[in-house]
Amino acid sequence: MESLPPSLRHLNHHQAPPTINHNGNSTNPTKDKDNQDQEYDLAVPIIDLQSLSHEKSKLDEACKEWGFFRLVNHGIPLTLLNQLQDQAKQMFSLSFDTKQASCNGNSTTASYFWGTPALTTSGTALTGGPQNAHLVEGFSFSMGQISQFQPQLPELESFRLLLVEYGKHLSRIATTLFEELVKSLELKNLLDPLSSKSSYLDVNTGNVRVYRYPSCPDSNDVRWGINEHTDSSVLSILSQDDQVSGLEVLKDHKWVTVKPIPNTMIINIGDMMQALSDDTYKSVFHRVKINNNKERISICYFVFPDGDVKIESSKYKPFSYNEFRAQVQKDIKETGNKVAGLSRFPRNNKDN
Numbered sequence: 001m002e003s004l005p006p007s008l009r010h011l012n013h014h015q016a017p018p019t020i021n022h023n024g025n026s027t028n029p030t031k032d033k034d035n036q037d038q039e040y041d042l043a044v045p046i047i048d049l050q051s052l053s054h055e056k057s058k059l060d061e062a063c064k065e066w067g068f069f070r071l072v073n074h075g076i077p078l079t080l081l082n083q084l085q086d087q088a089k090q091m092f093s094l095s096f097d098t099k100q101a102s103c104n105g106n107s108t109t110a111s112y113f114w115g116t117p118a119l120t121t122s123g124t125a126l127t128g129g130p131q132n133a134h135l136v137e138g139f140s141f142s143m144g145q146i147s148q149f150q151p152q153l154p155e156l157e158s159f160r161l162l163l164v165e166y167g168k169h170l171s172r173i174a175t176t177l178f179e180e181l182v183k184s185l186e187l188k189n190l191l192d193p194l195s196s197k198s199s200y201l202d203v204n205t206g207n208v209r210v211y212r213y214p215s216c217p218d219s220n221d222v223r224w225g226i227n228e229h230t231d232s233s234v235l236s237i238l239s240q241d242d243q244v245s246g247l248e249v250l251k252d253h254k255w256v257t258v259k260p261i262p263n264t265m266i267i268n269i270g271d272m273m274q275a276l277s278d279d280t281y282k283s284v285f286h287r288v289k290i291n292n293n294k295e296r297i298s299i300c301y302f303v304f305p306d307g308d309v310k311i312e313s314s315k316y317k318p319f320s321y322n323e324f325r326a327q328v329q330k331d332i333k334e335t336g337n338k339v340a341g342l343s344r345f346p347r348n349n350k351d352n
């Protein structure tokens with residue numbers, strides 16, 4: 001039974017495809033390796049969610065300087081995080097044909113994809129041609145509809161049940177952090193004064209992606225699971241494999257490997273938060289490197305503003321998340337990549 005998509009099966013047969021970068025050109029692995037500064041990993045900010053009131057300036061600094069931090073004391077039971085990883089492995093070990101058929105008819109709630117992390121709103125893979133194929137497969141779930149989703153496969157149903165539980169923690173963490181960031185930025189007008197909810201962080205838009213990056217043995221070249229990009233979200237929350245590294249973030253023009261630390265979540269600022277903060281906070285560039293020996297599983301949560309609400313800032317012309325997403329999808333279709341994200345919305349004087 002072959003569980004990998006046909007386009008990724010060569011990895012098992014020791015024939016690596018050409019290395020590509022985000023422009024579709026060959027990368028220079030030696031340069032990338034030299035650029036690594038492992039020391040930096042030790043400097044990745046660590047924020048304690050249970051002591052957030054004492055961590056305000058550290059949190060603010062992390063979002064300004066890194067756009068990225070580790071979160072500890074997050075309140076998600078370790079057993080739940082381990083179960084999610086284990087159950088994800090069960091799902092991916094199903095045959096490719098089974099996975100492909102698994103989400104039929106439910107594409108707005110759940111979809112299976114491979115070869116690219118870029119999807120349309122209905123869950124179809126958005127590729128810009130074979131040169132842009134990534135070494136990745138995944139499932140995508142819309143958290144707003146996860147309770148109603150009725151998968152046929154027991155492996156998917158078990159994962160769904162875990163996700164329902166996990167989703168409550170993700171909403172809680174995203175809302176808590178967003179509230180704190182908005183206060184630090186003195187943008188309390190972004191919160192609803194009665195409920196402290198916000199249409200600028202709408203938990204119904206939450207989306208969970210579960211990725212498997214296959215290993216690529218016998219390769220001296222660097223290979224990418226996901227090329228360099230920023231997230232379009234307000235915030236992203238990542239639970240990565242305990243053992244296998246792969247995630248790298250850009251800090252001071254250097255790529256830093258974010259080593260896996262058990263029971264730690266990774267948070268990154270996305271494009272929408274960068275715009276809302278007038279570029280005070282950074283939507284961080286990151287990428288995922290393929291491991292030579294071990295496959296890697298990661299579970300990523302993205303949360304967005306309500307699709308129609310206007311994002312106003314001094315740096316960009318007013319836009320809604322729906323407009324932003326449409327532009328990103330157009331760019332990916334035409335070029336294979338999310339070209340420039342926020343810089344597609346430059347502010348003109350007439351926008352005042």
Ligand SMILES: O=C(O)CCC(=O)C(=O)O
Pocket residue numbers: 117209211226231238240247286287288298299300
């Ligand atoms: O798998 C990871 O560690 C990160 C994935 C990612 O960056 C994304 O989906 O945007």
Ligand SMILES: [Fe+2]
Pocket residue numbers: 229230231286
């Ligand atoms: Fe990302």
